[in-house]
Amino acid sequence: MSESSQDAKCEIAFTVNGQLATVRAYAMERLLDVLRHELGLTGTKEGCGEGECGSCSVLMDGSLVNSCLIPVLQASGANIVTIEGLACDGHLGVLQQTFLEYGGAQCGICTPGMILAAVHLLRKKPCPTLEEIREGLSGNLCRCTGYMQIIEAVAEAGRRGAAT
Amino acid sequence: MRARPSDYELVIPHTLPAVLSLLGQEPGVWLPIAGGTDVMVQYAAGKLGRRKLVSIWNLPELRRIEVFAAEIQIGAGCTYTDLSEHEVVNREFTLLSRAARWTGGIANQNRGTIGGNIVNASPAADSLPALLVYEAELLLVSSRGERRVPYTGFHIDYRKTQIAPDELIRAICLKRRFSEYYAHARKVGARNAQAIAKVCLAALGRLADGVVEDIRLAMGSVAPVPLRLTGTERIVKGNRIDSWLVQLARTTATAEVQPIDDIRSSARYRAAVAGNLVAEYLEQLERSSN
Ligand SMILES: Cc1cc2nc3c(=O)[nH]c(=O)nc-3n(C[C@H](O)[C@H](O)[C@H](O)COP(=O)(O)OP(=O)(O)OC[C@H]3O[C@@H](n4cnc5c(N)ncnc54)[C@H](O)[C@@H]3O)c2cc1C
Ligand code: FES
Ligand code: FES
Numbered sequence: 001m002s003e004s005s006q007d008a009k010c011e012i013a014f015t016v017n018g019q020l021a022t023v024r025a026y027a028m029e030r031l032l033d034v035l036r037h038e039l040g041l042t043g044t045k046e047g048c049g050e051g052e053c054g055s056c057s058v059l060m061d062g063s064l065v066n067s068c069l070i071p072v073l074q075a076s077g078a079n080i081v082t083i084e085g086l087a088c089d090g091h092l093g094v095l096q097q098t099f100l101e102y103g104g105a106q107c108g109i110c111t112p113g114m115i116l117a118a119v120h121l122l123r124k125k126p127c128p129t130l131e132e133i134r135e136g137l138s139g140n141l142c143r144c145t146g147y148m149q150i151i152e153a154v155a156e157a158g159r160r161g162a163a164t
Numbered sequence: 165m166r167a168r169p170s171d172y173e174l175v176i177p178h179t180l181p182a183v184l185s186l187l188g189q190e191p192g193v194w195l196p197i198a199g200g201t202d203v204m205v206q207y208a209a210g211k212l213g214r215r216k217l218v219s220i221w222n223l224p225e226l227r228r229i230e231v232f233a234a235e236i237q238i239g240a241g242c243t244y245t246d247l248s249e250h251e252v253v254n255r256e257f258t259l260l261s262r263a264a265r266w267t268g269g270i271a272n273q274n275r276g277t278i279g280g281n282i283v284n285a286s287p288a289a290d291s292l293p294a295l296l297v298y299e300a301e302l303l304l305v306s307s308r309g310e311r312r313v314p315y316t317g318f319h320i321d322y323r324k325t326q327i328a329p330d331e332l333i334r335a336i337c338l339k340r341r342f343s344e345y346y347a348h349a350r351k352v353g354a355r356n357a358q359a360i361a362k363v364c365l366a367a368l369g370r371l372a373d374g375v376v377e378d379i380r381l382a383m384g385s386v387a388p389v390p391l392r393l394t395g396t397e398r399i400v401k402g403n404r405i406d407s408w409l410v411q412l413a414r415t416t417a418t419a420e421v422q423p424i425d426d427i428r429s430s431a432r433y434r435a436a437v438a439g440n441l442v443a444e445y446l447e448q449l450e451r452s453s454n
Contacts, residue, residue: 026169028207028217050205063245063274070275071197073174076222092350139269142305163243 008052012076016041017085017127019090027073032056034072035082043083043112047141054140055093057113064120066139083112086119095154104153106144108158114140118154126163167210169332174217180225180305184332186218188307194218198226198241199270199275202284217389220244224336226279229253235304235340239332240279244291245270256340256421259366260347266290275433279333282315285389290351292319292390293366296382298338305334312337318390345370346444346452350436353428362429365441369449376400381445385429386421386438395420396442405450413446414439 009024035041035058047053049068056068059081086093089159095115098104105111114137117139121128121136128136133154142150174197177183179292187194195214197203198221204214220226226241231252238247244264247253254261267276267290281289282302300315300351315336318326325454327333351364363386371378396417403409423434 009410026172026176028172029169030165031210049208050271051201051268054271057271064271066271066273068208069200071200071204071217071219072175073176074200074219076176076195120270135265136270139271 010073012072014075014077015079017081023072025072026094030068030069031058031060031070031072031075031080032067034115035067035080038100041063041084042084045112046108052141053110054117054137055111057116057140059116059120062120062123064117067158079114081119083115084164093119094160095157098153098157098160098162099150103149104145104158110140110142110144114142114150118157122158122163125158126161127158128154167207167212172207172212172215172217174219175221178223180223180332180334181307183218183223184305184307184330187332188328195284196220197237198277198280198331198353199243201272201276202280220332226332230335233340235337237335237337238278240282241277241333242279244268244273244276244278248273252340256343257294257298257338258347259297259349260291260338260367263291263294263364263366266351276431278336282318282333282336283325283327285319285325287322287387287389287392288364290364290384293364293382293384294349294391295336295338296392297366297368297380298342299380301337302333303335303337304328304331306331310334315400316392324389342368348448348450350441350444353442363423363434363437363441365438365445367442367445367449369445371405371449374404376403376449376451379449381417381442383421383438383441386434388424389424391421393417393420395441400446405446410443410446414443417442 009026011024012023021039022036025034032046035044044058045055047055050071051066056066057064058067060078117137117140125132133151148159167213192351194216197219204449221242223334229250230237236252237340244267247264248261254330267273281291295315301316304311345368348367352362364384366382368379379397380396383391400413418439420437421435421438423431426432
């Protein structure tokens with residue numbers, strides 16, 4: 001693996017949704033762009049491009065991060081999960097199901113990031129209080145729902161044991 | 165205008181000595197990038213001056229918290245999440261763990277580092293007033309060796325620090341002698357998470373027989389650098405807290421800060437808030453002894 005990019009792309013390998021991916025990219029390309037454009041994983045959205053909105057959130061080595069702020073070289077060797085990695089054989093994950101039932105998604109731009117933030121939260125706190133849900137999702141902005149439906153969807157997913 | 169990735173270089177040397185030797189060979193050429201939560205924002209806006217970056221993210225030498233009998237040494241590469249989940253930090257340095265939980269959303273706390281907060285040197289940064297009142301010391305390391313400097317005075321002017329171009333912060337040292345103090349932190353902003361503070365306060369104080377034996381007050385967003393309110397501290401120290409002292413401290417603090425007008429707030433509002441926060445703290449400190 002080459003780790004320098006003077007006037008040149010380098011080869012970067014990481015795991016995405018359980019599969020090994022190797023891309024040729026400039027070291028300073030944003031992980032967000034590589035996921036969307038090189039790997040076709042367009043579920044990860046770009047809102048602000050500066051860390052404020054959370055619509056580009058993914059899990060990197062189990063940790064919630066904003067992929068618009070990650071130079072792709074820093075992701076080499078990492079284990080990345082995007083929204084595409086949550087559904088299994090065409091079946092929705094518990095959070096995806098509760099978002100659907102509770103009206104947690106309208107236009108859908110914030111939804112992938114919200115759901116990954118919620119996955120991250122439920123792994124740390126399987127049955128979060130409303131306050132903990134608010135804190136866990138505070139880096140994810142939504143212009144449509146007014147948040148209540150999202151918070152209820154996450155609380156319900158906790159009750160259904162989404163974390164297990 | 166957005167930056168073009170092909171114009172930039174980024175390397176990951178993987179060990180601290182390798183990073184330091186690179187910084188030492190061409191001082192001022194390479195920009196360290198840790199969690200990137202400040203650097204990548206500047207990059208996205210096309211405002212990143214330097215074209216060569218060296219990653220220090222997740223360097224093991226920078227990402228550990230060492231607990232000794234008399235002090236703890238927090239690696240500069242520790243994230244806000246590392247801080248807020250650490251038992252000793254949570255128990256003995258509540259001002260720091262509180263600030264860590266205020267710094268942006270969870271994704272930001274998983275990437276943003278304490279070292280990045282210090283060197284980025286925003287006067288609004290949330291953890292810096294806490295480091296001032298704890299009278300932190302910094303371990304600065306370069307290929308020339310290591311030096312230990314007081315954090316007080318590290319910020320020379322707006323976004324200027326004492327760090328040399330070939331140096332990194334390795335660790336932040338905090339003396340373990342504040343568990344008897346009454347600690348208080350407040351952030352006044354549009355909202356807590358994410359929002360950059362209009363004014364934030366970190367305060368430590370201790371009473372003995374009703375008299376203020378020690379008091380430390382520091383604020384963000386009220387001066388070109390994070391500010392310790394030494395003048396106000398002098399007025400308060402050695403006295404009993406009564407309404408007269410509270411009022412005097414309020415006016416002293418209001419005069420001592422040097423805030424500016426900006427998009428988030430006005431100088432007059434900030435000065436008034438600074439005075440109110442000090443008054444509020446003294447009243448709480450007084451009540452804490454009853
Ligand atoms: C959405 C969002 C919200 C935010 N909210 C807050 C907030 O509420 N409060 C707040 O205080 N900040 C906030 N920030 C700012 C930022 O997250 C912090 O300043 C963070 O601590 C920076 O750390 P980093 O590791 O990401 O720094 P980087 O971006 O990697 O680096 C910042 C600077 O520090 C230098 N540097 C980093 N580590 C070292 C080291 N060990 N030695 C020498 N130099 C070093 C780099 O060269 C660079 O100049 C926010 C940022 C975003 C994007
Ligand atoms: S697009 Fe990354 S946080 Fe908004
Ligand atoms: S559903 Fe539209 S932004 Fe959240």
